Amino acid sequence: MLDMLVVGGGxxxxxxxxxxxxxxxxxxxxxxEAAPAGVWEKDERASAIIAAASHMLDVLGTWEEIVADAQPINKMIVTDSRTSDPVRPVFLTFDGAVEEGKPFAHMVPNVSMVRALRRAAEKLGIxxxxxxxxxxxxxGSTRCTVTLSDGxxxxxxLLVACDGVRSKLRDMAGIRTVKWDYGQSGIVATVAHExxxxxxxxxxxxxxxxxxxxPLKNNRSSLVWTxxxxxxxxxxxSDDLVFEEELQRRFGHKLGEIRIEGGRRAFPLGLTLSRAFVAxxxxxAGDAAHGIHPISGQxxxxxxxxxxxxxxxxxxxxRxxxxxxxxxxxxxxxxWRRFDTFRMGVTTDVLNRLFSNDVTPIRIARDFGLGMVERLPKLKNFFIGEAAGTTGEGNPKLLAGQQI
Structure with missing residues (x-):
């Protein structure tokens, strides 16, 4: 009998x-893992990994390998404008460091992350x-019997479900969700620029x-386009010419000529929060417990x-x-996790509804709010700490870079 079975090899x-x-x-x-072996090697996407998560990956012995392909985020710029606006005024900027020499996040190719975690699992004999x-x-009273697709x-x-936002195991466990669709999709692509x-x-x-x-390494960037x-x-x-023309209107010309690298995909966006995390x-764990809007990269x-x-x-x-x-x-x-997850889900939901519109009074109010944050260094530092996952008491040891 196993002590723990994890369903989902992401x-x-x-x-x-x-x-x-x-x-x-x-x-x-x-x-x-339901997917065939090697399918993860075709993943062209990249993910933002915050400082707290990188601390954990370091303890797990994977960060040194991952960071070799990672791009530190040195600065964050926030604008609020229309596509047709000739100038996009910057309302808010964040310096990217939570402390000297340590950025609040890195952009990491998904392939590099999975490769490092798989090697760690194999090394441990998993x-x-x-x-x-x-x-x-x-x-049962002492065990869980899981039937697999091969019979x-x-x-x-302990059965741990990491099988994604449409988790079948969550449904089998009878765990209900709070769920709605935003009517939006996130286009994910990688571009090279001059x-x-x-x-x-x-x-x-x-x-x-x-x-x-x-930002990614080698004059490339990852896009999340809603x-x-x-x-x-x-x-x-659409064909590449139409796509790149529409993209350039939104991307701007600051980084020169741009070119799509690899494919492009669109993912429907919604909010899914499990009412319970355990039975x-x-x-x-992961998307099986919560699916949120990518507006915060969290x-x-x-x-x-x-x-x-x-x-x-x-x-x-x-022990x-x-x-x-x-x-x-x-x-x-x-x-430990449910309140933080609901808080982040509500935050991203409010932010998306607040910023995904062109209502003039709302635009004025939100731009005023962004400007106020820009002028209050202590508040900016608080938001950076929240984004990096380094604030708050009682965080799990791994997020602080400590062994369990």
């Missing part, structure tokens, strides 16, 4: 398995079984939604915060001789 699932196994090597842990999904599970069964003390971005990230609030330019769903579908389906012998980082809290909960319970799958043990993890 960043969060792998990090959860590695974090627990590293701190408690005697525990038997496996990962199952089996990763591809091409399998969980079709059902039954919970086999696995018994485990001039150096100097590590500056830009967030342009446009009437259709935020348009984020996030549009109404119908318009996003049209843009993704007997069952825990949700989606994956929320998942890494889940990992840090869940790993500490499980490892400390094991005390407690049953790691017992509901009273798992409720500590839920209490």
């Amino acid at each position: 960043y969060v699932g792998l990090a959860a398995a590695v974090a627990v196994k590293q701190a408690a090597p005697h525990l038997a842990i496996e990962v199952i 089996p990763i079984r591809h091409g399998l999904s969980a079709t059902s599970f039954n919970t 086999s069964n696995i018994e485990t003390k 001039r150096d971005h100097e590590g500056v990230a830009e967030e342009h609030f446009l009437p259709s939604g935020p348009f984020a330019i996030l 549009e109404r769903t119908a318009e996003a579908d049209r843009l993704v389906a 007997p012998r069952f825990a949700l 989606g994956l980082n929320l998942g890494f915060k889940d990992v840090a809290a869940l790993a500490e909960t499980v490892v400390e319970a094991d 005390l001789g407690l049953d790691i799958g017992a509901l009273n043990v798992l409720e500590r993890y839920q209490s």
Whole structure:
């Protein structure tokens, strides 16, 4: 019988398995992943990794490899304008350091992150079984029996669902969600440009939604371009000339000529918050527990915060001789993460509704608010700390760079 079975072999699932196994090597842990082996190598996207998450990845022994391909975010610029505006006034700027020499975030290619986490899992002897999904599970007093898509069964003390925002395991567990659709899609693409971005990230609030330019290595940037769903579908389906012309209108000419690298995809945007994060012998983590708007770049980082809290909960319970799958043990993890997740979900929801419109009185009010923040250094520093995940008391040890 396993001690922990993780369903979902993405960043969060792998990090959860590695974090627990590293701190408690005697525990038997496996990962199952529905996608075939090697599919992650085709992921062209990049993610913002905040300082707290990089601390955890450093403790897990993966950050040195990841950071070799990472681009520090040295500065953040926020504007509020229309696409047709000839000038985009800057309302707010953030210096990118939470302390000397340490940026509040890095942009990391997803391929590099998964590769490093897979190597860490393999080094710890964690089996990763591809091409399998969980079709059902039954919970008993001492174990959970999981039926896999090949007809086999696995018994485990704790089942951790990291199977994405449309989690089937969450539905099987009977956990309800708060959920709605924004009618927007996020276009994700990578562009190369003539001039150096100097590590500056830009967030342009446009009437259709935020348009984020996030710096990558080698004069490239990752785009998260929010549009109404119908318009996003049209843009993704258009030829390169039309797409790049529309892109240049929003991107501007500050970095010179731009060119799309690789493919482009659109993802529907919505809010999904699980009403519970745990059930007997069952825990949700990552997008299975929460899906939020990318306006703050915090989606994956929320998942890494889940990992840090869940790993500490499980490892400390094991050291005390407690049953790691017992509901009273798992409720500590839920209490640790649920409020922070709901707070971030509400924040991103309000920000998206506030900035994804062209109503003049609202524009005046929000621009006044941005200007006030720009003029209050202590408030700016607070927001930087919040974005980096370094503020607040009682954070899990891994997020502070400490061993469990």
